[in-house]
Amino acid sequence: MHLVLLIGLVLFAVLAVFLRDLLKAAISLAVASVFLAIIFFRMGAPYVGVFEISVVAGLITVLFISTIALTRSEAEVKESRIPTIVFPIFFIAFIIIDIIIMKNLLGNIPALPGAPEAGGFGQILWNQRTFDLVGQIGIIFAGVFAVLALFRRRNNDE
Amino acid sequence: MSNFWLLNLGFVAGLLFIGIYCLLTMRNIIKLFIGIEVIAKGITLALIATGFDKNNIMISQSLAITFIVVEVSVVATALAIIINIYHHTKSLDIRKLTKLRG
Numbered sequence: 683m684h685l686v687l688l689i690g691l692v693l694f695a696v697l698a699v700f701l702r703d704l705l706k707a708a709i710s711l712a713v714a715s716v717f718l719a720i721i722f723f724r725m726g727a728p729y730v731g732v733f734e735i736s737v738v739a740g741l742i743t744v745l746f747i748s749t750i751a752l753t754r755s756e757a758e759v760k761e762s763r764i765p766t767i768v769f770p771i772f773f774i775a776f777i778i779i780d781i782i783i784m785k786n787l788l789g790n791i792p793a794l795p796g797a798p799e800a801g802g803f804g805q806i807l808w809n810q811r812t813f814d815l816v817g818q819i820g821i822i823f824a825g826v827f828a829v830l831a832l833f834r835r836r837n838n839d840e
Numbered sequence: 841m842s843n844f845w846l847l848n849l850g851f852v853a854g855l856l857f858i859g860i861y862c863l864l865t866m867r868n869i870i871k872l873f874i875g876i877e878v879i880a881k882g883i884t885l886a887l888i889a890t891g892f893d894k895n896n897i898m899i900s901q902s903l904a905i906t907f908i909v910v911e912v913s914v915v916a917t918a919l920a921i922i923i924n925i926y927h928h929t930k931s932l933d934i935r936k937l938t939k940l941r942g
Contacts, residue, residue, distance in 0.1 A: 803898050811902045
């Protein structure tokens with residue numbers, strides 16, 4: 683079951699990259715996000731699953747679709763066909779190399795010292811990772827101000 | 841190091857390959873951003889799978905949530921820049937950007 687979900691995730695990621703229609707590509711990306719969220723729920727990570735569905739599958743898809751709608755007319759970019767045709771060969775070669783190399787490579791990484799976890803998710807997020815939350819607030823403000831700066835009217839210049 | 845972790849990280853490597861291939865071969869700017877999103881999905885899966893394997897799922901969840909917030913902020917800013925690029929050049933082709941002067 684887990685393998686099926688992972689294969690679905692990779693399949694929809696490939697579709698998102700190689701579909702010609704940008705709208706279909708964005709929707710494939712959202713479906714891949716839903717697969718990823720189900721994987722997270724099954725691994726016992728429900729909070730990230732909720733974030734993945736609501737933010738990545740919801741908000742980012744809306745942003746992509748609105749951008750596609752705003753830039754639609756006469757903006758068809760001609761992609762060359764060769765990368766799409768050659769992709770399976772490269773991908774299979776990469777998977778074979780990956781299977782050969784990755785086990786030894788990961789075995790060489792020293793294990794990080796991991797303390798046993800105490801408390802629930804909220805306690806860890808608010809007590810141990812407080813600085814992350816401050817950084818998140820800063821990043822959200824940075825994004826908001828960047829979008830505001832990019833979309834402001836330039837009446838004074840003209 | 842369990843087989844389950846190896847399986848997950850194998851698929852993570854596949855997702856990273858798909859995203860980097862998209863970044864290297866595509867010409868549409870929005871397609872390039874879809875490639876970046878695919879890479880971001882792989883990173884999130886790697887975080888959660890490693891936390892699941894090392895019995896540290898709570899800390900990896902909080903790291904993944906931080907990463908998702910960063911990702912959303914980056915995508916919003918980048919799509920705003922893409923709309924501005926489209927207004928300037930009337931095209932989404934990445935090769936037209938090299939012809940910009942001043």
